[in-house]
Amino acid sequence: QGQLVESGGGLVQPGGSLRLSCAASGRIASIFYMGWYRQGLGKERELVTLITNSGRTNYADSVKGRFTISRDNANNTVYLQMNNLKPEDTAVYYCNARTLIGDAYWGQGTQVTVSS
DSSP: OOEEEEEOOEEEOTTOOEEEEEEEESSOOSEEEEEEEEEOTTSOOEEEEEEETTOOEEEOGGGTTTEEEEEEGGGTEEEEEEOSOOGGGOEEEEEEEEETTOOEEEOOOEEEEEOO
């Protein structure tokens, strides 16, 4: 069974930065895209950003210009650099991977809290 392992969450002040990592391990073959979703307290899970295996990216309007996704295809790892963080970015961030045959994998989630 494949799994996604996340790291890098934490507490940061407004305007600060954090970097999240997500590594795919086990039997996850032919990943098409990897990305990040987030879910704030009392809110629905929403897409933050994703990157395909060819490097195409997509960002939610709320994070454009502040967040950057990157990917190491050789190691099936995806990174999320988050700059100029705002209190509204506070959420549990989940890594997601989709394969070419449509299988979906989720990480366990990592808490990001932006507060002074």
